[in-house]
Amino acid sequence: AQTVTQSQPEMSVQEAETVTLSCTYDTSENNYYLFWYKQPPSRQMILVIRQEAYKQQNATENRFSVNFQKAAKSFSLKISDSQLGDTAMYFCAFRMPGGGNTPLVFGKGTRLSVIA
Amino acid sequence: EAGVAQSPRYKIIEKRQSVAFWCNPISGHATLYWYQQILGQGPKLLIQFQNNGVVDDSQLPKDRFSAERLKGVDSTLKIQPAKLEDSAVYLCASSLTSGGTNHNEQFFGPGTRLTVL
Numbered sequence: 471a472q473t474v475t476q477s478q479p480e481m482s483v484q485e486a487e488t489v490t491l492s493c494t495y496d497t498s499e500n501n502y503y504l505f506w507y508k509q510p511p512s513r514q515m516i517l518v519i520r521q522e523a524y525k526q527q528n529a530t531e532n533r534f535s536v537n538f539q540k541a542a543k544s545f546s547l548k549i550s551d552s553q554l555g556d557t558a559m560y561f562c563a564f565r566m567p568g569g570g571n572t573p574l575v576f577g578k579g580t581r582l583s584v585i586a
Numbered sequence: 587e588a589g590v591a592q593s594p595r596y597k598i599i600e601k602r603q604s605v606a607f608w609c610n611p612i613s614g615h616a617t618l619y620w621y622q623q624i625l626g627q628g629p630k631l632l633i634q635f636q637n638n639g640v641v642d643d644s645q646l647p648k649d650r651f652s653a654e655r656l657k658g659v660d661s662t663l664k665i666q667p668a669k670l671e672d673s674a675v676y677l678c679a680s681s682l683t684s685g686g687t688n689h690n691e692q693f694f695g696p697g698t699r700l701t702v703l
Contacts, residue, residue, distance in 0.1 A: 515694035561628050571617040571681055571690055576628025
């Protein structure tokens with residue numbers, strides 16, 4: 471079974487600074503998808519960024535980027551120019567391919583606080 | 587485009603009582619998921635539907651939990667009888683279906699927070 475580990479329960483960062491959230495995963499598969507989701511206090515799970523394992527290039531979405539190290543099974547999220555609205559729980563998630571609709575396997579999350 | 591709708595947003599019950607949650611996925615989304623998120627943990631899949639058929643319910647505690655999606659659109663999740671350890675947020679998500687291996691994004695609802703006293 472696939473597992474996802476987030477070793478940082480809580481982190482904080484000053485506004486406008488950069489922060490990196492860590493994630494490792496365990497799988498014997500070669501093709502899969504990795505995600506970072508944001509969950510603010512409203513509980514709405516929002517997709518931040520996604521990475522396909524077959525792509526060597528790291529995904530980037532505006533201020534969010536990932537460092538995907540397939541051999542090390544590591545998938546970290548970097549948030550640049552942190553904003554107060556980035557304060558939330560962040561979950562790393564893994565998904566197997568398979569008809570496009572396999573479920574997500576989540577880590578335990580990292581609580582990020584952006585401080586003014 | 588309307589998002590995934592869930593109700594109620596909050597529910598407080600006593601142990602051994604019954605409770606039901608409702609989810610209406612995004613229009614046209616054939617796949618529907620129910621996740622349980624216990625405080626301090628990430629969501630865990632309970633059950634996955636494809637239209638009105640069950641794809642995966644291997645982690646659903648079937649002695650007390652049941653779910654249905656009779657017309658392939660909205661879904662209900664029921665707990666009977668509830669235990670203290672069922673206190674959690676119950677998230678519903680939906681996605682399009684494709685015949686290949688392309689990723690289809692899962693869209694989440696706001697969740698129902700259940701407290702069992």
